[in-house]
Amino acid sequence: MALVDYTSSDEAETASIGKAEPPGPSSLKRKREAQDDGDLPPLPSKFHDLYASSARVSTRDDPSLHDGRKRVTPHIEGNWPTHIYVEWCPLPAEYTLLNKLTTKLKGASSSNDAASNIHSFLISDLGAPLPLHISLSRPIGFLTESKDDFLLSLQQSVKKSDIRPFKITCSGLAWVANFEKTRWFLVLSLRKPSNDGLNKMLHLSNRVVQEYGQPPLYINPLPVDISRHTGAPRAAQYNATGRKSSAQQHSEPRWDNLQDLSNAFHISIAWTLSQPDTKLQTITESLATEFLDDLQKSPIDITEVKAKVGNVVNSLPLMSRILQGQNLFEG
Numbered sequence: 001m002a003l004v005d006y007t008s009s010d011e012a013e014t015a016s017i018g019k020a021e022p023p024g025p026s027s028l029k030r031k032r033e034a035q036d037d038g039d040l041p042p043l044p045s046k047f048h049d050l051y052a053s054s055a056r057v058s059t060r061d062d063p064s065l066h067d068g069r070k071r072v073t074p075h076i077e078g079n080w081p082t083h084i085y086v087e088w089c090p091l092p093a094e095y096t097l098l099n100k101l102t103t104k105l106k107g108a109s110s111s112n113d114a115a116s117n118i119h120s121f122l123i124s125d126l127g128a129p130l131p132l133h134i135s136l137s138r139p140i141g142f143l144t145e146s147k148d149d150f151l152l153s154l155q156q157s158v159k160k161s162d163i164r165p166f167k168i169t170c171s172g173l174a175w176v177a178n179f180e181k182t183r184w185f186l187v188l189s190l191r192k193p194s195n196d197g198l199n200k201m202l203h204l205s206n207r208v209v210q211e212y213g214q215p216p217l218y219i220n221p222l223p224v225d226i227s228r229h230t231g232a233p234r235a236a237q238y239n240a241t242g243r244k245s246s247a248q249q250h251s252e253p254r255w256d257n258l259q260d261l262s263n264a265f266h267i268s269i270a271w272t273l274s275q276p277d278t279k280l281q282t283i284t285e286s287l288a289t290e291f292l293d294d295l296q297k298s299p300i301d302i303t304e305v306k307a308k309v310g311n312v313v314n315s316l317p318l319m320s321r322i323l324q325g326q327n328l329f330e331g
Contacts, residue, residue: 079141080310084154084205085133086198088267088300090122095129098122101173101291102270105186108283118186120270132267134190134198136205136305140214147309154208158305158316161204165318166197167299173288175276176266184275186284187266188295193302196258197318198265201305203258218264 090098102120124130142150172189190198206216215221276284305316 078143080144080147081308082137082140082142082147082150082310083135083308084137084209085135085306085308086201086302086304087131087133087306089131090129091298092129094295094298095122097291097294098269101287102186104287105270105280105284108280117274118270118272121268122270132269133306134265134267135217136202137209138215138217140209142212142214142309146212150208150212151307151309151314153211154205154305154307155314155316157204157208159319161200161319163197163200163204163318164195165301165303165320166193166195167301168193168198169299170267170292170295173284173292175281175284177275181275183271183273185266185268186270186272187268189263190265190267192260192262196260197302199258199260199262200255202261202265203255205305218261219259 099120099122102118102122106118121132122130169191170188171191174187174189175184176187177184192198202217206219210216210221303318305318307314307316
């Protein structure tokens with residue numbers, strides 16, 4: 001089992017040596033006040049990556065094990081399921097706000113089962129808060145011999161892009177169906193960031209997955225060969241060693257044909273198998289005004305892209321802006 005590297009507790013303790021003040025009345029008072037306020041130190045940024053997958057309890061698709069959900073993308077033996085996304089770990093106050101929202105919707109009276117059967121994405125079965133995400137790909141899959149090369153291509157494309165860390169804010173609340181209309185999701189829609197970072201990241205992700213014969217997200221796919229159905233790499237792009245030819249490797253992205261798909265980006269916070277009726281839709285719209293004002297006060301920082309391949313989550317940081325060519329003696 002592969003482990004994600006993270007700062008150990010020993011390193012954290014070593015770093016704090018020499019900085020901690022001796023215990024006294026003032027320090028103990030601050031500690032008690034922090035506990036009374038419910039403030040807890042944040043988890044390491046990579047903590048959730050270690051537990052990104054639940055235990056597999058069946059070798060076949062069994063909706064009874066997943067609250068009635070059916071697998072949309074069939075599992076192919078030997079394929080590594082893959083997903084590209086941006087992650088958001090809400091602050092405790094934001095979790096409380098979102099939980100209050102879903103609880104109110106669950107309690108809403110409705111002529112169908114949508115309200116009573118709303119399932120939250122916010123909390124695990126054990127009661128732990130879960131990270132949310134913005135999808136940058138469909139659920140896709142790769143054979144063992146191509147998954148590492150795909151990940152390398154994605155890493156290099158992100159590294160060579162001009163996408164810098166940015167902030168996003170929520171703009172609305174709505175119910176939307178998946179492509180197959182087998183589930184409906186309660187989603188937070190997002191405002192277009194100033195640097196158009198979401199559209200650029202989607203463009204980059206779609207370009208890389210299509211190079212490997214995989215279907216893109218939100219747009220029509222480019223013509224590809226039959227390998228797209230097996231998860232195998234496109235042979236025309238590979239040399240005898242199975243690696244990409246030098247002409248194809250990690251070219252810098254171009255934004256000339258960048259599409260504006262801002263209306264498609266969203267963060268799912270709950271789901272239901274039943275289509276929400278008009279009454280539940282109306283209740284959702286009324287609650288949007290109540291909750292969005294508070295959510296918009298804390299913009300979401302986007303600093304990295306994540307690619308989950310199998311059970312391993314890979315973090316791909318966006319490049320921080322670097323000032324170049326500035327003379328220290330210039331005013």
